[in-house]
Amino acid sequence: MSVVEISYIRAVNEALAWALARYPESIIFGEDVALPNGPFGATKGLRARFDERVFDTPISESAMVGTALGAAVSGLRPVVEIMYGDFLLVAMDQIVNQVANARYVSNGALVPRLTIRTQQGATPGSCAQHSQSLEALFAHIPGLRVGLASNAVDAYEMLRAAIASDDPVLIFESRRLYAQKAAVALDGPLEAVSGSRVVAEGGDVTVVSWGAAVSDVLTARTALDERGVHATVVDLRWLSPLDLNPVFDSVARTGRLAVVHEANTTGGFGGEIVARVVEEMGSQLTAAPVRIGARDCRMPAAPSLSAALLPTPDRIAAELMTLVAPTGAPAS
Amino acid sequence: MSTLEAPAHLLALYEQMYTIRAFEEQVMELLRIGEITGSTHLCIGQEAVPVGASAVLQASDAVIATYRGHGWAIARGVPLAALFAELMGRASVLCDGRGGSAYFMAPDHGFLGENSIVGAGVPMALGAALARRFQRRDAIGLVSIGDGAMNQGAVHESLNMAAVLAVPLVVVVENNGYVEMTPSQALTAKPAHVRAAAAYGIESVLVDGNDPDAVGAAVERARATAIGSQRPFLIEAETHRLVGHYSGDLQAYRPPGELDAARLREPLVRLAATISDDEATDAVRARVARLLAEELDVARRVPPANPERALVGLYAGPER
Numbered sequence: 101m102s103v104v105e106i107s108y109i110r111a112v113n114e115a116l117a118w119a120l121a122r123y124p125e126s127i128i129f130g131e132d133v134a135l136p137n138g139p140f141g142a143t144k145g146l147r148a149r150f151d152e153r154v155f156d157t158p159i160s161e162s163a164m165v166g167t168a169l170g171a172a173v174s175g176l177r178p179v180v181e182i183m184y185g186d187f188l189l190v191a192m193d194q195i196v197n198q199v200a201n202a203r204y205v206s207n208g209a210l211v212p213r214l215t216i217r218t219q220q221g222a223t224p225g226s227c228a229q230h231s232q233s234l235e236a237l238f239a240h241i242p243g244l245r246v247g248l249a250s251n252a253v254d255a256y257e258m259l260r261a262a263i264a265s266d267d268p269v270l271i272f273e274s275r276r277l278y279a280q281k282a283a284v285a286l287d288g289p290l291e292a293v294s295g296s297r298v299v300a301e302g303g304d305v306t307v308v309s310w311g312a313a314v315s316d317v318l319t320a321r322t323a324l325d326e327r328g329v330h331a332t333v334v335d336l337r338w339l340s341p342l343d344l345n346p347v348f349d350s351v352a353r354t355g356r357l358a359v360v361h362e363a364n365t366t367g368g369f370g371g372e373i374v375a376r377v378v379e380e381m382g383s384q385l386t387a388a389p390v391r392i393g394a395r396d397c398r399m400p401a402a403p404s405l406s407a408a409l410l411p412t413p414d415r416i417a418a419e420l421m422t423l424v425a426p427t428g429a430p431a432s
Numbered sequence: 433m434s435t436l437e438a439p440a441h442l443l444a445l446y447e448q449m450y451t452i453r454a455f456e457e458q459v460m461e462l463l464r465i466g467e468i469t470g471s472t473h474l475c476i477g478q479e480a481v482p483v484g485a486s487a488v489l490q491a492s493d494a495v496i497a498t499y500r501g502h503g504w505a506i507a508r509g510v511p512l513a514a515l516f517a518e519l520m521g522r523a524s525v526l527c528d529g530r531g532g533s534a535y536f537m538a539p540d541h542g543f544l545g546e547n548s549i550v551g552a553g554v555p556m557a558l559g560a561a562l563a564r565r566f567q568r569r570d571a572i573g574l575v576s577i578g579d580g581a582m583n584q585g586a587v588h589e590s591l592n593m594a595a596v597l598a599v600p601l602v603v604v605v606e607n608n609g610y611v612e613m614t615p616s617q618a619l620t621a622k623p624a625h626v627r628a629a630a631a632y633g634i635e636s637v638l639v640d641g642n643d644p645d646a647v648g649a650a651v652e653r654a655r656a657t658a659i660g661s662q663r664p665f666l667i668e669a670e671t672h673r674l675v676g677h678y679s680g681d682l683q684a685y686r687p688p689g690e691l692d693a694a695r696l697r698e699p700l701v702r703l704a705a706t707i708s709d710d711e712a713t714d715a716v717r718a719r720v721a722r723l724l725a726e727e728l729d730v731a732r733r734v735p736p737a738n739p740e741r742a743l744v745g746l747y748a749g750p751e752r
């Protein structure tokens with residue numbers, strides 16, 4: 101098996117190359133993806149290798165997504181890149197009113213076999229229109245599949261699964277993780293669009309997270325370990341379909357639940373996780389569940405301001421400590 | 433114009449354009465040394481457009497620009513120290529550090545703001561123009577967009593709407609040769625922007641965007657049409673971006689020799705040649721350099737944006 105140590109963005113590139121090679125009907129398009137090799141390098145070399153199947157579009161997000169839908173229901177397998185998650189909002193009608201409806205309303209006659217790749221999140225200095233985490237808006241829409249890759253391995257596997265799927269899949273990447281490396285098996289078995297993963301085990305608290313926040317949770321977890329508090333961390337990976345079994349199993353042991361995401365707290369997908377756990381096993385909770393997200397606000401550009409709003413590892417660690425040992429006493 | 437007046441007028445334009453140029457070069461340096469964080473889009477090479485337009489615009493006019501909007505803000509009279517401070521994430525009087533390089537506003541200076549969603553400023557400028565008509569203010573809404581923005585639905589919706597609603601909207605398309613890393617001609621056929629306006633029954637003109645007087649004349653005509661006959665107007669200003677699309681752009685997409693050729697036609701070089709008085713232009717540059725150093729000093733004394741204020745001001749009413 102060929103295992104390579106590659107960056108997250110390179111893993112995306114490998115998945116796209118895999119798809120172009122495997123599916124002759126696949127096409128890739130977006131702004132600056134072909135001749136310039138992609139704004140972040142995701143499509144590097146693909147135009148040279150696959151010619152016209154990789155092409156640049158004008159800055160027309162609504163038309164881009166609509167084109168993907170029309171091409172998909174006509175037998176192609178489009179992968180469209182939306183440069184920033186914030187720009188999905190320009191294409192909202194196409195995504196929600198058009199793409200999400202196609203299969204159901206046609207009673208299966210239309211197959212919206214398309215993938216929308218984007219990246220999101222705040223980085224120091226990024227403006228309010230280039231820093232949002234918007235996954236909850238799309239997870240709210242039945243008919244769409246929504247995934248967030250928290251590392252290079254998932255960037256590869258989840259994107260392959262998305263492109264292989266007959267459903268419309270929205271993949272949120274994280275540009276803040278693009279340079280992070282991991283060992284990725286390039287010819288492993290193709291995954292389905294589903295499945296969460298336990299990435300660390302501990303008996304004191306269950307922490308559910310996804311996307312870039314997972315690495316912040318893992319940083320916080322190390323700090324907690326040093327203070328004798330041990331967390332299970334579940335990387336949810338897919339918000340749709342939702343796989344909460346590992347969460348239920350873990351909460352059955354820990355009795356405590358926290359959900360961490362970079363998106364705004366109110367209306368964030370964390371609320372959905374809390375609700376499901378309460379519905380399923382509320383009586384087994386020994387403490388009220390906690391949501392840790394961005395403070396409900398617009399995202400300011402100044403790094404000193406955005407840091408005050410985002411769920412940093414320090415803030416995550418502090419809130420988890422309060423959950424586990426509310427009085428400040430060390431956990432038993 | 434008498435021979436005595438001509439140099440004074442041209443020197444004033446030169447000074448304004450050089451102020452923008454030197455500001456942008458200083459920003460580049462601040463990025464390099466880490467005093468500015470995040471991606472930043474400079475208007476080096478395009479200074480004649482905001483300077484030419486602002487010579488004609490009135491305080492009552494509303495201007496909206498893009499992320500490449502430092503030059504528009506400066507041309508509208510936004511103080512340099514405040515602008516430096518905003519870009520540096522300090523508690524600037526503009527937006528308290530919330531806007532940053534790509535999305536700040538200065539309504540006190542008739543600058544409703546930059547915009548980092550390509551094309552999104554046009555509907556807002558349409559509304560600003562509509563308000564001015566309702567208020568009988570004899571003023572316009574002017575929006576500057578890039579050539580790439582002409583492919584956004586919101587822009588076309590606004591062009592048609594401005595025409596049918598008879599709104600004094602002026603759209604300035606700064607055609608700078610590139611849409612990020614893709615050459616403009618790969619995405620739109622020339623002169624598409626002027627023709628697009630015609631398709632909506634909107635008067636338009638193609639101008640040399642490296643000549644501030646040509647831009648000024650076009651904006652004067654556009655403004656007169658917009659106010660006089662309550663009709664929108666579109667100006668396509670041909671210019672050239674001489675630096676990367678954003679601060680991290682390696683510009684591998686530029687064909688060899690392209691920049692050298694563009695530098696011969698760039699607005700400051702050209703105007704200096706017209707003025708043809710090295711002593712005078714040198715003096716302007718020295719004065720601007722001194723001014724910038726002072727303004728940067730002031731900006732550096734502004735404290736960083738206060739994290740305790742991060743949640744303040746989301747609503748007009750009760751905070752939560």
Ligand SMILES: Cc1ncc(C[n+]2csc(CCOP(=O)(O)OP(=O)(O)O)c2C)c(N)n1
Nearest residue numbers: 187500548549550578579580581610611612
């Ligand atoms: C809706 C939207 N899509 C994409 C982008 C990313 N983007 C930023 S600038 C730019 C190119 C714009 O080109 P143009 O309109 O010609 O303006 P220029 O940058 O050349 O001044 C793109 C694609 C964006 N900011 N907003």
Ligand SMILES: [Mg+2]
Nearest residue numbers: 578579610611
């Ligand atoms: Mg352009």
